[in-house]
Amino acid sequence: MAPEEKNISDKEEPPVIVPDDDAAQRSKGAFRRRLRLCLVLALLGLAGMAIAVCVCINHYVYTPMDEGGAAEVYVIRPGSGLAAVARDLETSGLIRRALPVRVWASVKGYGGRIRAGEYLLSRRWSPARILEAFVQGSVIQHSVTIPEGYTVDQIAALLQERDITEKRAFLALAQDPEFIRGYGLQEETLEGYLFPDTYLFNRDTPPRMVLDRLVGRFKEVAGPLQEAIDARGMSLHEVVTLASMVEKETGAAQERPLIAGVFLNRLERNMRLESDPTVIYGLKDFDGNLTRAHLGEPHAFNTYVIPGLPPGPIANPGGASIRAVLYPAQTSFLYFVSRNDGTHHFSKTYSEHVRAVARYQRAGRRAS
Numbered sequence: 342m343a344p345e346e347k348n349i350s351d352k353e354e355p356p357v358i359v360p361d362d363d364a365a366q367r368s369k370g371a372f373r374r375r376l377r378l379c380l381v382l383a384l385l386g387l388a389g390m391a392i393a394v395c396v397c398i399n400h401y402v403y404t405p406m407d408e409g410g411a412a413e414v415y416v417i418r419p420g421s422g423l424a425a426v427a428r429d430l431e432t433s434g435l436i437r438r439a440l441p442v443r444v445w446a447s448v449k450g451y452g453g454r455i456r457a458g459e460y461l462l463s464r465r466w467s468p469a470r471i472l473e474a475f476v477q478g479s480v481i482q483h484s485v486t487i488p489e490g491y492t493v494d495q496i497a498a499l500l501q502e503r504d505i506t507e508k509r510a511f512l513a514l515a516q517d518p519e520f521i522r523g524y525g526l527q528e529e530t531l532e533g534y535l536f537p538d539t540y541l542f543n544r545d546t547p548p549r550m551v552l553d554r555l556v557g558r559f560k561e562v563a564g565p566l567q568e569a570i571d572a573r574g575m576s577l578h579e580v581v582t583l584a585s586m587v588e589k590e591t592g593a594a595q596e597r598p599l600i601a602g603v604f605l606n607r608l609e610r611n612m613r614l615e616s617d618p619t620v621i622y623g624l625k626d627f628d629g630n631l632t633r634a635h636l637g638e639p640h641a642f643n644t645y646v647i648p649g650l651p652p653g654p655i656a657n658p659g660g661a662s663i664r665a666v667l668y669p670a671q672t673s674f675l676y677f678v679s680r681n682d683g684t685h686h687f688s689k690t691y692s693e694h695v696r697a698v699a700r701y702q703r704a705g706r707r708a709s
Contacts, residue, residue, distance in 0.1 A: 402445045402469040406436060410464020417475065419457040419545060423447070426455055426475070436468045445469070451476050459544035482541040487555070489537040489659035490588040492622075496535055496657065500551060504544050511548040524556050533581040533654025534559050562660045569667040578653070584662040585654035589618035590677075593684050597665035602672040603687065612675070614644040622655035678702060 415433065417426060423446055427439035436442055446452060451472055458480030462471055485503055487496055493515050501508035514520050515531040526534065531552065536559035542551065563570075563577065570580050587600045607614055620635055621627050623642030636643070642651040676694035677685040680701050688694040 401438070401441045402472075403467045405465050405467050406434065407464035410466075412461050412463045414481070415460045415462045416544070417455065417457045417460070421455070421457065423452045423455060430468075430471065435462055435464060435466075435471060442468045442472065446472050456480070457545060480543045482543060484539060485542055486539045487535070487537045487657070489662070490585075490656045491537060492656050493530065493532045493535060496555075500542075503542075505542045506546050506548045506551050511551065514548050514552055524560075528578065528653065530653065531556065533578075533585050533657055535657045536562055537657055537659045563663065566663065566667060573667055575666075579650060580663060580666050581658065582650050582652075582654045584658035584666045585656045586614070586616050586619060586651075587665050588658040588662040589656050590616065591683075591685060594661060596685060597662055598668065598670040599672060599674065599687060600677065600685070601662075601665040602669040603674050603677055605666075605669055606673070606675055608649065610675075611648065613646075613648055614650070616644045619644045619651050619655055622651075 415430075415435065421429075423443060424439075427436070427442045427446070430436045430442065431439040445468070449472075455472075455475040456478040458478065460474055460479065461481055462474070466474075483503060483505065485500065485505060487499065491499070493512065497508040497511040497515070500506045500511060515535070516529070518529050521528055521531055524531075524534070528534070535552070535555040538558055540554060540558075542554075563581075567577075570577055573580065575583075583601065583604060586604065587597050590600050591597060604614055604616075617631055619642045620638075621631060623640040624635060624638070636645045639646050641647065642655065644651060672687070673689050674687040676688040676691065676697075678688075678694065678697045678701055679685055686697045686701060688697055
């Protein structure tokens with residue numbers, strides 16, 4: 342008997358489950374809504390936290406450290422950044438915490454704008470006011486008077502002593518011919534062109550800025566005198582050189598035109614100027630005792646040896662000495678000798694001068 346054949350078509354088909362599309366969509370929509378709600382709540386939480394932080398920082402930076410604090414000097418050194426300054430303010434007791442100040446300053450864009458210098462601050466100031474002072478550069482300015490007749494070296498020492506600028510760097514620029522040409526001068530040194538006056542400087546001012554002020558002031562004074570310089574038939578350098586000699590020879594204002602007149606009379610007659618201050622300027626390690634041996638020592642500034650003017654100024658003259666050279670006393674004097682009281686006796690002839698020397702310089706002092 343043949344095996345029973347089964348009809349394939351008679352087999353039972355498994356049931357087909359048709360998904361409910363509406364239910365799936367509802368489920369997905371609910372998930373998305375919950376997700377959006379969570380995100381909104383998270384953002385609101387973050388925003389709330391950010392607002393709270395901003396309010397706290399804002400309150401902090403506008404609240405003084407001490408309502409009764411006294412003023413004190415605070416110094417920011419060149420190259421100090423915001424982070425270092427904030428930490429130091431905290432260490433100094435001028436602010437409570439460095440971090441909020443750094444955050445607030447960064448938001449304000451103060452990071453790279455803090456200026457070095459010396460500030461007068463107070464614990465009564467809020468951190469915001471302190472930082473604004475740093476950005477505005479509201480530094481303490483020091484009054485410095487440069488006396489007439491000071492040399493470049495003396496000026497550099499004075500500025501260093503007052504913490505205005507560093508002596509070595511100042512002298513290096515003042516003796517750099519390439520730097521000097523930037524001022525329109527062709528000299529080897531700025532000796533004579535640093536005008537004596539009273540200035541206001543910040544502490545730790547770069548030497549270039551200090552020199553700009555001093556040379557700029559010289560130009561302000563000398564510029565209007567150019568017509569008189571031309572009429573005198575001398576170069577600016579020659580006028581400044583002779584004015585520096587006048588400055589060093591006398592401290593008596595009324596004598597400056599007379600001293601200038603004597604030197605100009607001697608130049609016209611091809612007489613050596615024989616000025617002690619020029620000899621001293623050319624000596625190294627001068628101990629204050631000028632001897633006859635010094636007068637015969639050959640060097641470029643020894644006007645007992647060289648004819649005419651020395652090669653350059655021996656000090657930085659003031660306006661009165663410059664004007665004395667341009668408007669000298671009309672005199673026939675050729676000699677002068679110190680009376681040992683800050684004034685001089687003037688003579689027309691050598692014999693008269695010798696008698697004056699004997700009278701005023703009996704102790705072995707020499708005449709000019």
